[in-house]
Amino acid sequence: MKLFDELAEWWPSIAGPDEYRDEAVFFGRLLRQSGTPRPRTLLDLGSGSGNNAFHLKAHFAMTCVDLSPHMQAVSRHVNPECAHVLGDIRSVRLGKTFDAVFVHDVLAHMTTASDLKAVMKTAFIHCRPGGVALFVPDEIRETFEPSTDHGGYDTEKRSLRYVQWVTDPDPKDTTILVDFGFLLKDSRGRVRMVHERQKHGLFPRAEWLRMLRSVGFTPSVVSDKKIRDVFLCRRPRSQR
The missing domain is CATH 2.20.25.110 (S-adenosyl-L-methionine-dependent methyltransferases)
Incomplete structure (x- = not known):
């Protein structure tokens, strides 16, 4: 995609960290308050240019995964403290788990139920038992x-x-x-x-909840400051 390759160097001007501050603060607080014990490690799936990570890294040890090397180069510049992994979030496997998993803008690019469910499965596999995952779609039906x-x-x-x-x-x-x-x-x-x-x-709320349950999460719906649905999920402490 041109937006994430040819125009990647323009991203700080198109949408820089400042535009993500309010949302990132809200999501970070939601993640910290939802995990017991409080989450310390966070996996950011589809991290893009690192705008959310820029704000979240103050509270978590972060690993950022993205498919575009151009976008990840921008993120590495603004977030040198974070670990970065190049990979497809539908299939990447890192061989470890995290206290929390965060999936934001990249969800818009999952245009089929199978792709969306694959991302959910990736999040579940990398979320420790008892951990939390937050899915933030731009839109629901x-x-x-x-x-x-x-x-x-x-x-x-x-x-x-x-x-x-x-x-x-x-x-x-x-x-x-x-x-x-x-x-x-x-x-x-x-x-x-x-x-x-x-x-x-674009998927209906019921389909989101059904797929999240099907991969093993216990999901709930939370409204953010923009009055849109986000899906806060817990992985049961018992292994699946």
Whole structure:
């Protein structure tokens, strides 16, 4: 995907750590208060450019897993304290468990039930018995609304403007379309335009809960500050 490869170096301007602060504080507190004993190690699946890790690393010893070497390079720069592993979160196996597992933006890219369930299985395998996992989908079917967003950023050397357009051509399937348009100005004043269309997954709440239970978690639904559903899960202390 262009957004995570060709445009990876622009990510601090597209969406930097500051934009994730409030959410990361909320999610970090939720994880810390939900585990007994309090979680000390955290696996961030689909960590991207490390925006969440930037805030969470103050409270956890973190391991960040992502498929894109370009995005992970950005994360390594802002989070040198964190361990980084390049891998596909649907199939990666690290050979150890963590007190907590966190899965955020990357969930949007799971467009089939089998892919989403594979991520849940990865989280379960890496969550210690008695540990917690937090899944934060951008959207679920019951709360989805088409939307448009836009913005921009300026630095001393370059500038960016963007528009994001989210639509649902077929409400009967499990996907939505997200169109991104970027205008990128470099230090010499040259401007280029980049368009990318992504297909994102969209599943109903009941399907989320069913799949989480099927891999072994005990899930519950929590509303975050944006009044969207997040799924807080516990792995039973007895081994499966």
